[in-house]
Amino acid sequence: MDLFGVDALAHIAECRAQRHRERRHEHQQARIRSFWLMVDPSKAMVGVATFGLSVVALGYLSVLVKMLTCIRWPKNTTHLLHHVTCKDLAHKLGKSLVEAADRQLSSRVTSSTMQLAISLTREESLARKRILGDLALETLLLYQMLESGSPTVLIGIFTFVAASNALVCAAMMFVPYERAPLAETFIDILFDFLIIIGSPMLVVVYCLSTFTFDHAKYAINLEVFPPGWFEQGASVIANAEQVAVIYESLKSLRIMTALNFFTRIGVNITLCFRLWLVVDLIHNPKKHRRSVYTKRHRFGAAFLVVYAAMLTIFVEESVRTSSLACQPHPECVVNARRWTILEDGSLTQCPCLMLVDRDIAPKTYAEWENPINVTEKVAQLAAQGDLQTVQLTNRNLAVLPEELRLCKDLRHLDLEYTHTQTFPAWIKELTNLEFLHVESKFTSPMVVFPDDMFDDMSALTFIHFAVFLLMRKLPSFDGLTNLKSLALAVFLLLEEVPSFDKLHNLERLVLASLPAINNLPDFPPIKDLKSFAATDRGAWCCNGFLGHCDLSDGKCGVHPLSGTPAATCFASDGSDKLATPATLAVVKKFSATTCGPVLRSGVLEDPPTxxxxxxxxxxxxxxxxxxxxxxxxxxxxxxxxxxxxxxxxxxxxxxxxxxxxxxxxxxxxxxxxxxxxxx
Known part of the structure; x- marks a missing residue:
């Protein structure tokens, strides 16, 4: 009987340890998943993109069905009759227009209009327009790459493909007529594959080959440090500049805007159409098809050659002049490749997209307490209104410069130990903000935020606020409908965490060192919480908020570091709001990472002195x-x-x-x- 009891206790202990390991693993996986924090597109864009991709998928499927059908059954005579009828109708329409154009008309404008109409009715005209459409789409995709600051090697390869496409089109004008149709089709398909499949694969390969991350080092951090600690963030290990470049490269593959939609779907539809033509040619090799290009049309060939040359020159000058404009600013790690008319001595012409300036290990107290002032630098790089990322660590930016207000597309704002104590009222205008990390110094903590700061920030996905020692109130979270990660640390005077009513997408929550908090917001609105860590004193763990009051618990006593007064039990008459069943369920689910011991001297790092x-x-x-x-x-x-x-x-x-x-x-x-x- 004693042995059975010992075995049972051992089994219970092992089960508890296993549950603890599972919770810890879930928390770690949530930290890893939150590393890139890609923002979800709007529901409208998701719907439009789904529709467009469905059309493309149906197109490719129809090509496959047509190919299988052609292999098993002979050509459909009804379809052929319909094709011939349509062809005859177009031929008759073209003939009548030719006759009308040959008449003696009094107006040259009318005659020119007739000739244009004739060209539009010719069978080969639509094919030629498809070629021009291809070149236009490729040019548009290349322009997007230039504006997004894609790595030079990717821009160079894409430029080579686009220019080669134009030159091959010019060369095809001198291919013998009998070989032209089939050669043209296969060459067009080759370039479509390079653009649609080759380019995205090249971006992914580039990201994989250039991104370095010490997984073994990160695994040690996950094992050693408690849940919710700073060192458990993957961004602590990663190179900030690499992350910025690769994030932008990967984001370029997503359909996030109307322009992305039309370019991505457009090139896929073009490829689908060409594959359909290839199946036709395979099924009926003797089928007569006109050549897309007028044979030995020197003007057309010259136009394509000039286009390729101008495209190459434009890209080269865009890369060269923008690099020169940003040369005085090594802190600009990514800039738009934009053709810039340089002005002597100007420091405000750099089309900077990402500003990263960090000192992650100041060596002296003077470097820590009096870091380099970068206010003017930020103003210079924000003057063009292109900044999307500002990441500063141990730099002095006491006041956000007015020029930053021009950067309506600012998405990533990371201010660590920058002596910033307030945000201007116009901070709410940065409605495209996706990532907001502000960590203050103990000697110059953030004091107050504008009350309406988050009202229109539906794109905000990540928030990390730390060492706001004197802040008593945070703005409402109701506008943060897409927030996925929320971390609040070292708020000594904060008495209430704002409501979670609109945080439907929250996945990760960290509440560390909030000694004055006596309760938690209700959790029912949060449907997919993957990680919840609460460290240091949490009076809500023992003051009756969870149903049982135990003031002898250290979490309800006087805080040994901040001196926060001892907590009191919640009133039993119902005047205090107790935890709902949903909140109790969340606390129970994450019991391994919540309601832990109070931090004491020597456990939490002391600020530099x-x-x-x-x-x-x-x-x-x-x-x-x-x-x-x-x-x-x-x-x-x-x-x-x-x-x-x-x-x-x-x-x-x-x-x-x-x-x-x-x-x-x-x-x-x-x-x-x-x-x-x-x-």
Whole structure:
């Protein structure tokens, strides 16, 4: 009986541990999925794109059915009769127009109109228009690539394909008539495949070959640090510039606008039509078909050659002049490839799309407390109104410059330790914002947001706010209908989290160090929450909000770091709003990552001070001394200055990295205490 009891207890403990591991794995997977945070297109665009792609799919399917039908059954005579009748009708219409044009008409304008009508009724005219349409679509796609700042190598390859298409069209005008129709069709299909299939594949291959991410290093972070900690974010490991370039490249493959729709669907419909013609030729090789191009038409050939030359020159000048305009701004990591008329000494002509300027490990206290002022730099790069990304870490941007207001397409705003304490009222005009990360310093925290800041920000997908020590109220979240990730950390005076009523798409929620919060918003509106972490004091865990009040729990006592007063039990008369069944279910589901212990001194990293920064002398992983003989290490916690910290997690992380040969190579002279050995 005793053995059975021991086995049962062991089984229960193992089940609980397994559930904990499963919850932790779910939380980790949610962090990984939230890395790219691609914004979903509008419902209208999804509907239109679905319709367009369905039409394309039906077109390809009809080609397949036609091909199989042609293999099994002879040609349909009824279809042939219909085709001949239509052809005869067009021939008669063209003949009557020719006769009308040959008459003595008093007006040359009328005669020219007649000749134009004749050209439109000819069978080969539509085919020629398709060729011109192809060139127009290719030019439009190339222009989109230039404006989106695609990598030069991709632009070069696409330009080569588009120019080659025009030159081959010119060459086909001198191919013998009897060989022209079949050759023209197959060449057109080849270029269509290069544009429709080859180019997207090339973009994906480029992204895979250039993106570097240390998965082993990230796996250690996931294992060592508690859920919700800064180091569990994949963006901590990734190269910010690489992420910016690849994000833009991958986004170019999506159908997000009407222009994307017409170009992507248009080239697919063209390919579908040409495949249909090929099946016709395979089924009936002797079928007579006119050549698309007028034979030995020197003017037409010259036009195509000039087009190819002008296209190449335009692309080359667009890349060259825009690069020169952005040369004074190395912080601009992606710029539109736009033909720019350069002005001597001008610093505001750069068509910058992505501004990234970061110092993730300030070496001295002066660098940490008085970083480089980039207000003028941001104003210069925002002057063209093209900025889509602003990412600053340990830079001084106390006030957002007025020029940033021009950037209506700003999508990514990341301000870490920039001394920004308020946002201007016009921040609400940036309605295309998708990513908003603001992390303040303890010495200059964000104080207030405009009350209507989020009212029209339906595109916003990611929010991370941290160290807003003095902020008591956040704006309403009702406008954030597409929000997927929300993280609020170190709000010492915040008394209430705004309602979740409109956050139907929220997938990840982190509430860290919100000691004054006594309850949570209702969770029923959130249908697909994949991760919920709540660390440090949470009075709602023990004050009766969840149904049971236990003031002896440390989460309801005086906070050991912030000094927040002890909590009181919720009133039993119903005057206080208790957790709904849906909220209780969410807390139970994520019990492994919520209502944990209160953070105490030595667990959370201390902010840099002159006394804590000086022993490190700008050297990472160095062992340093703290009062009491506590084990300490020099580390740039959360991208702050390199500081002597006693937090055990970074020390354990570096020990694992050294043991597994992961991350930066270790230096035995500095890291011998962590296990680094001379090789």
């Amino acid at each position: 002159p006394e804590l920064v000086a022993p490190c002398n700008g050297t990472m992983w160095k062992q340093c001394e703290r009062p009491g003989g506590v084990e300490a290490m020099c580390y740039n916690a959360r991208f702050m200055g390199i500081t002597c910290i006693t937090t055990p997690y970074p020390i354990e992380m570096r020990q694992w990295q050294i043991a597994k040969g992961v991350g930066d190579p270790c230096n035995p002279a500095i890291e011998a205490w962590l296990g680094c050995k001379v090789t």
